Amino acid sequence: MPALYASLGMSIIAFLATVYLIPRLGPVFIAADLKGKDLLKSYNDPIPESMGLVCAAVYILLLMLFIPFAFSSSIMKRASGTDISEGINVVDFPHHQLSVYLSSLLSLLTATMLGFLDDVFDIRWRHKLPIPIIASVPLLMVYYAERGNTHVVVPLPLRGILGTLLNLGPLYYVYMSLLSTFATNSINILAGINGSEVSQALIIALSVIFNDLLYLPWPIDFRIPVYLLGNKAEVEFGGVWSAGMSYGSRELVERHLFSLYFMMPLVAVCVAFMYHNWYPARAFPGDTLCYVTGMAFAVVGIHSHFSKTLLLFFIPQIFNFLLSCPQLFGVVPCPRHRVPRFDVNANLLYPSKIIFEKPPSQLTTYVLRIFSTFGLTELTFHATSGIILEATNLTILNFFLVRLGPMNEKRLVQVLMCSQVAGSALAFVVRYGLAGLVYDGNRR
Incomplete structure (x- = not known):
């Protein structure tokens, strides 16, 4: 798989370029008034913001340069007229795969543009929610043009009612557009401290890569005892097409190679940016990095057909979203910044709080009391009336x-x-x- 090695080489270049460019372009961003102050520090030195634009530019540029390598087997076969006995190849040039790749780049470019506009104009939350849907349109159109599957496998307990497969039709496209919205905004709302956004993206990308590696052909034979996780058997790896969890499927291998082509450079730029964004941060990512990384996850989840598995890697983000829902939807007052409170003298962070200037409504009180019962928030009550005076902001931090x-x-x-x-x-x-308890076979 020479293309995979080329992707690895491109990723190393992406890492070096990002590490080099971030500090060099920082003063340029500050001069353009793209700067901010760290709310959780005692100093007020300006820090370049929207530096996620640099990461996105390097990432997308190298993905463009990688296009000939991604289709090298088809190009070489057409040029030489010889047959390739092993590896990923097709008889004719895979125009449908090229369209998928290019539509993915278009979505990433759109996400970059819209993310940078968000950084510049500071778009409000209720207006920025549809932005990822716009960026996902190229993905969905190519998925539709290629007659993408809209069937889902029904869990075993429901098959007597719904059958083995259920065709969601247009609802599946709604689901995919919402996936792109969640992937971008869930990272964006879990922010506020140095390294938070990029560390989330990095760990999720590494998780996706590890999942992809389980489906690739390996030249050596080994087994993973997945029965320890509750499965019924071991997974055996080995041979060019006896590829572990691909079970000899060329299509599955190609899908996960596609995912690796997008995830490996993403890990590289995230590691490079994390070096500059780690505490104490010398650069801020802005919304651009969140949009690009989220859209990259949506791209591989949709086109590599493992969106349910992808969502499992967002467990902390799902928890943070559910925890934030009362504030996001106006049930509980939501301040502009919900970052923790910084104590300058102790150099410690404390939970930031909502201060109720007037008694909260019955619905607000009911929701906060439930959250407090489960230890999700901390409430301060009036000594005599029992009215809620303060509540900690509803974020995972x-x-x-x-x-x-x-x-x-x-x-x-x-x-x-x-x-x-x-x-x-x-x-x-x-x-x-x-x-394996609710699905039979290899359900992704």
Whole structure:
């Protein structure tokens, strides 16, 4: 698979280019007034913002340069007129695969443009939610033009009612557009501390890569005892097309190669940017990085046909979204910034709070009391009337501070990263273990 090695080489170039360009272009961004101040620091030095644009530019440029390598087997076969006995190849040039690749690039470019516009004009949340849907239109159109499958496998307990396969039709396209919306915004709302956005994207991308590797052909034979996760058998790897969980399927191998082509450079630029965004940050990602990484995940989830598995890697983001819903939908007041509160003297972060200037409504009180019962928020009551006076903001970062106590910013992002890793580990247990209880065969 020479294209995979080329992708690895391109990823190394992406890493080096991003590491080099971020500090060089920082003063240029500051001069253009693309700068911000770190709310959780005692100093007020300007820090270049929207530097995710640099990451996106390097990432997309190298994906463009990689196009000849991605289709090298077809190009070489057409040029030489010889048959290739092993590896991924097709008789004719795979125009449909090229259209999928180009539509993915178009969606990434659109996400970059819209993300940068968000950075410049500071678009409000209710207006920015549809932005990923716009960026996903090229993906969905190519998926439709290629007669993409809109059937889903029905879980075993429901097959007596719905049958083995259920055709969702247009609802499947709605689901895919919502997937792109969630993938981008879920990373965006889990932000506020140094390294939070890029660390999420990095760990999710690494999880996707590990999942992809399970489906590739390996020249050596080995087994993974997935029965330890609840499955019924072991998975055997080995041979060019006896590719582990692909079970000899060329189509599955090609899908996961496509995913690797997009994820490996993404990991490279994320690692490079994390070097500059790690505590104390010398560069801020802005919304552009969140949009591009989220759209990249949507691209591989949709075109490589493992969207359900992809969503499992977003367990912390799903938890944060559900926790934030009362504030996002106006049930509980939502301030502009919900980042933790910084104590300059102690150099520690504390949960930020909502202060109710007037008694909250019955619905707000009911929701907050339920959340408090489960330890998701911390409430302050009036001594005599019992009316809620304060409540901690409903984010996973504030949740960690409520449950684990005050900590410095570096430790908090480490806790966030540990939760992301734990979420990915749980995702693999669910996908390759517990899923066998409700699905038969290899259901993705």
